[in-house]
Amino acid sequence: MAIDPVCGKEVDEAKLREQSGTTAYGAKEVDPTVGTRRFHNGKWYYFDSMECRSKFMASPDRYLNPGAAPARPARQRGGEE
């Protein structure tokens, strides 16, 4: 499970990948900038909705470094930090 850095929900990234070439929302995965996952700063981030992805894309640092700016607290993701 991955954590949506925007709203903190769990996202099943394996399920998103399984779907041959498309995300759960039907966007093609050939372009890493499309769909509910996003490659940023060397790793993939997964989102439960396009809305969350859009928010993340607008200001990734806000969600990746919650201390840097006042924002909704992003839950800590598992794995390396």
Ligand SMILES: [Zn+2]
């Ligand atoms: Zn979300």
